[in-house]
Amino acid sequence: MRQMSGKWKATAAAAAIFTAALMVWQCAPSAPKGAKKGPANASDQSVAAMKTYVAPGDLDDFYMFASGGHSGQIYVYGLPSMRHLSTIPVYTPYPATGYGFDDESKAMLGGLTWGDVHHPALSETNGDYDGRWLFVNEMNGRVARVDLRDFKTRQIFGPMPNISGNHGSAFVTPNTEYSMMASRFSIPIPKGKSVPIDKYATEYKGVIAAVKIDPKTGAMSQGFQILTPPFDWDLGDAGKKISDGWMFWTCYNSERATGKLEVTSAQKDRDYIAAVDWRAAEKAIAEGKGDLIGGVKVLDPKKVPGIFYLLPCGKSPHGVDVSPDGKYVIGSGKLQGVTTVFNFEKIQTAIRNKDFTGDEDGIPVLKYESIKDAEVAVGLGPLHTQFGGDGYAYTSLFVDSAIAKWKLGTWEVVDKIPMSYSIGHLAAAEGDTCTPKGKYLVGLNKLSHGRHLSVGPSQPESMQLVDISEEKMKLLYDAFTEPEPHYAQIVAAKTIHPIEVYPKEENKNPLAIWDVKDAGVTRQGTNVLAKVVLVRSTITPTAIEVNQGDTVKIVMTNIEQTTDELHGFGLLDYNINIVVDPGETKTVTFKADKPGVFPYYCTNFCSALHQEMQGYLIVKGKS
Amino acid sequence: MHSLFEKSRRFLDLPLDLGPRGLLVLAVLLLVPSYLFPLWTLTMFAPQYGDGLRMQIYSWRLDGGNGGQDIKEINVLNHYIGMRDLTTADFTEFKWIPFVVGILALLMLRTAVLGKMTHLVDNVVLYLYFGAFSLWSFAFKLWSYGHHLAPTAAVKVDPFMPPMWGYKKLANFEVYSYPGVGSYALGLVAVVLVLAMALAWREGKRSLARAPGA
Numbered sequence: 001m002r003q004m005s006g007k008w009k010a011t012a013a014a015a016a017i018f019t020a021a022l023m024v025w026q027c028a029p030s031a032p033k034g035a036k037k038g039p040a041n042a043s044d045q046s047v048a049a050m051k052t053y054v055a056p057g058d059l060d061d062f063y064m065f066a067s068g069g070h071s072g073q074i075y076v077y078g079l080p081s082m083r084h085l086s087t088i089p090v091y092t093p094y095p096a097t098g099y100g101f102d103d104e105s106k107a108m109l110g111g112l113t114w115g116d117v118h119h120p121a122l123s124e125t126n127g128d129y130d131g132r133w134l135f136v137n138e139m140n141g142r143v144a145r146v147d148l149r150d151f152k153t154r155q156i157f158g159p160m161p162n163i164s165g166n167h168g169s170a171f172v173t174p175n176t177e178y179s180m181m182a183s184r185f186s187i188p189i190p191k192g193k194s195v196p197i198d199k200y201a202t203e204y205k206g207v208i209a210a211v212k213i214d215p216k217t218g219a220m221s222q223g224f225q226i227l228t229p230p231f232d233w234d235l236g237d238a239g240k241k242i243s244d245g246w247m248f249w250t251c252y253n254s255e256r257a258t259g260k261l262e263v264t265s266a267q268k269d270r271d272y273i274a275a276v277d278w279r280a281a282e283k284a285i286a287e288g289k290g291d292l293i294g295g296v297k298v299l300d301p302k303k304v305p306g307i308f309y310l311l312p313c314g315k316s317p318h319g320v321d322v323s324p325d326g327k328y329v330i331g332s333g334k335l336q337g338v339t340t341v342f343n344f345e346k347i348q349t350a351i352r353n354k355d356f357t358g359d360e361d362g363i364p365v366l367k368y369e370s371i372k373d374a375e376v377a378v379g380l381g382p383l384h385t386q387f388g389g390d391g392y393a394y395t396s397l398f399v400d401s402a403i404a405k406w407k408l409g410t411w412e413v414v415d416k417i418p419m420s421y422s423i424g425h426l427a428a429a430e431g432d433t434c435t436p437k438g439k440y441l442v443g444l445n446k447l448s449h450g451r452h453l454s455v456g457p458s459q460p461e462s463m464q465l466v467d468i469s470e471e472k473m474k475l476l477y478d479a480f481t482e483p484e485p486h487y488a489q490i491v492a493a494k495t496i497h498p499i500e501v502y503p504k505e506e507n508k509n510p511l512a513i514w515d516v517k518d519a520g521v522t523r524q525g526t527n528v529l530a531k532v533v534l535v536r537s538t539i540t541p542t543a544i545e546v547n548q549g550d551t552v553k554i555v556m557t558n559i560e561q562t563t564d565e566l567h568g569f570g571l572l573d574y575n576i577n578i579v580v581d582p583g584e585t586k587t588v589t590f591k592a593d594k595p596g597v598f599p600y601y602c603t604n605f606c607s608a609l610h611q612e613m614q615g616y617l618i619v620k621g622k623s
Numbered sequence: 624m625h626s627l628f629e630k631s632r633r634f635l636d637l638p639l640d641l642g643p644r645g646l647l648v649l650a651v652l653l654l655v656p657s658y659l660f661p662l663w664t665l666t667m668f669a670p671q672y673g674d675g676l677r678m679q680i681y682s683w684r685l686d687g688g689n690g691g692q693d694i695k696e697i698n699v700l701n702h703y704i705g706m707r708d709l710t711t712a713d714f715t716e717f718k719w720i721p722f723v724v725g726i727l728a729l730l731m732l733r734t735a736v737l738g739k740m741t742h743l744v745d746n747v748v749l750y751l752y753f754g755a756f757s758l759w760s761f762a763f764k765l766w767s768y769g770h771h772l773a774p775t776a777a778v779k780v781d782p783f784m785p786p787m788w789g790y791k792k793l794a795n796f797e798v799y800s801y802p803g804v805g806s807y808a809l810g811l812v813a814v815v816l817v818l819a820m821a822l823a824w825r826e827g828k829r830s831l832a833r834a835p836g837a
Binding site for chain 2: 262
């Protein structure tokens with residue numbers, strides 16, 4: 001009996017232990033391991049606050065020019081405050097500055113009212129920013145030049161013949177000889193030719209183009225083009241110092257696939273980086289080589305050997321970035337966990353020794369093992385690399401949502417910092433020049449969810465300011481931006497010297513007038529010319545009389561020479577909205593097809609009597 | 624040897640009293656949560672998914688957090704590595720598990736009514752077999768998902784075994800896998816069945832001891 005009771009106890013105890021073990025309630029945590037609970041360390045916050053605080057009236061140390069993506073604009077920020085200072089309209093009408101409404105900017109837009117702005121490129125002298133111009137590409141095959149003297153778009157070049165989907169742009173060469181373009185979407189060329197998609201691999205062509213830049217004026221003109229297999233050219237960077245004279249582009253879809261590209265273009269373990277000897281191409285063009293296609297001289301690398309080589313690079317690379325000394329070409333295969341470092345000297349040796357493993361339409365493919373210096377295990381989804389002033393490289397990791405800091409030469413990853421969330425590009429202070437400034441880096445993130453007051457489904461993108469002045473990267477500030485910063489340029493404030501009024505003596509417009517006495521309306525047949533003076537606080541003349549059906553040209557000169565005294569000219573019901581800066585003359589031409597009386601007024605607040613700055617357009621009906 | 628057979632025969636002949644029969648009814652009641660609550664839960668965190676993605680596996684369907692959206696999101700992510708979609712239709716388990724649990728419930732009720740140790744032993748053996756087979760089936764399912772990756776996937780990863788119990792780091796994700804309320808209840812059923820058997824055995828031995836001629 002006693003023995004039985006003991007057995008029973010043992011059974012009961014075993015059952016109890018089993019139950020207890022099961023009931024130790026195991027479930028997942030409610031937050032990821034790294035999630036910070038409660039406010040971050042208070043001293044870190046105050047350090048970050050002090051590092052980003054720019055007192056009222058004080059100025060930032062750096063400008064950042066961020067691409068506005070499909071907004072078609074460039075956003076200007078001050079660093080380290082991350083304050084949005086202004087928007088430079090480039091490919092999209094922008095009522096705030098009257099861009100796209102006056103005759104000149106309207107003509108420049110060429111009937112397109114959007115552009116997908118991608119990669120701003122500051123003009124360079126000897127591989128460093130010279131603060132003169134900002135070039136920026138967009139997908140419809142165009143490159144624009146913003147003059148940094150007045151932060152205005154001064155030229156839109158294109159659409160470029162033969163180029164379709166100008167993504168790999170507007171990278172400039174170290175002395176701004178060229179701004180480069182490359183097609184992301186191959187098509188049969190010249191444009192206008194239609195070929196069935198099943199002939200994609202042979203009949204569709206990729207094209208890269210060099211846009212020539214006038215060294216004095218920055219004016220862009222047709223350079224040359226090079227025909228390539230139908231790869232999807234992605235991002236580029238110009239060689240510098242020892243690699244000056246070369247241009248590099250990554251591509252995906254070296255499979256030459258069509259259809260569901262997310263699968264079909266990701267089958268090969270390696271795609272390519274193009275290495276283009278643009279000086280040799282320039283020389284071949286000067287020697288008269290190349291065929292005229294779509295009105296441009298196009299070189300076929302099969303017929304002109306020695307200008308184009310392919311470097312195998314880890315699967316579907318996005319960024320290709322040349323180190324400040326020009327020695328290393330860093331390609332980031334976005335579907336991998338490593339970024340690949342190629343050695344420029346080894347590339348040259350391989351070319352000399354014909355160390356090739358094959359060719360693509362006659363373009364030699366260099367042997368990977370002979371030109372690679374390292375595969376740096378930076379993390380998942382490496383996209384784009386920038387440089388500090390101290391021999392470190394910073395690579396954005398889309399999948400890991402982080403930035404990896406690693407050392408050039410030792411290839412050692414020394415630090416990682418999480419980004420919120422899904423970082424695309426990154427921009428370090430002068431981080432793609434020969435002399436990066438270090439100090440700051442901005443992560444240009446694709447997702448921002450939950451890190452700002454909710455504004456509905458159309459979410460802003462996130463930009464995070466990171467301190468890179470010390471061994472460990474430190475997150476300083478979250479800022480938000482409209483879509484979509486694909487890349488940015490950060491330049492020391494002292495490099496840029498903008499004017500704040502247009503000096504009267506520089507205004508060469510023959511229709512400009514500088515005295516209200518000269519203002520008035522003249523007529524030639526049905527063409528009416530109104531010369532208008534804008535000055536505090538009258539629009540002279542205060543009435544403009546025309547007949548229905550007249551073609552009316554209004555030339556407005558803001559005769560102010562005082563900073564910040566802008567005047568606007570808003571004409572109701574005629575969709576006319578002009579803003580004229582001090583010392584500037586703008587023209588708008590329209591058909592007065594609606595009879596009646598239409599008020600015009602100053603839209604840009606100017607003075608105590610700003611409200612009174614108004615007048616009437618009187619359009620006499622036909623009858 | 625003979626005495627062992629004799630012992631087991633006497634054990635199997637034991638009647639079930641009120642206590643073990645009550646426990647059988649309790650076991651049947653404990654089967655009910657397996658229809659109402661998840662059997663297993665998977666939670667995934669990544670920097671981009673700070674709030675986590677959640678998947679609950681019920682005995683008869685899959686469910687995702689955020690009103691089912693999390694399953695769609697998990698499938699979108701998995702398609703990059705060539706994993707096939709997680710869908711309710713893909714789990715034959717969702718058809719036979721609810722059916723088998725129902726059968727087991729009926730068999731347990733039968734034992735509660737007929738009150739024979741042999742039936743209880745049947746219940747325990749069948750139930751443990753069901754439990755073991757279900758766990759194997761679940762493990763095999765996870766293994767299959769992690770090992771049958773489309774060769775055409777954009778991102779090539781080595782075949783992997785998703786975690787069954789506990790934490791595992793998979794690419795940029797922290798993955799946690801734990802049983803849900805339904806499984807804990809099913810675990811308790813096993814405990815209750817064994818308890819019922821032990822109780823019946825104890826009572827049987829007592830009554831044998833009391834019986835004349837023993």
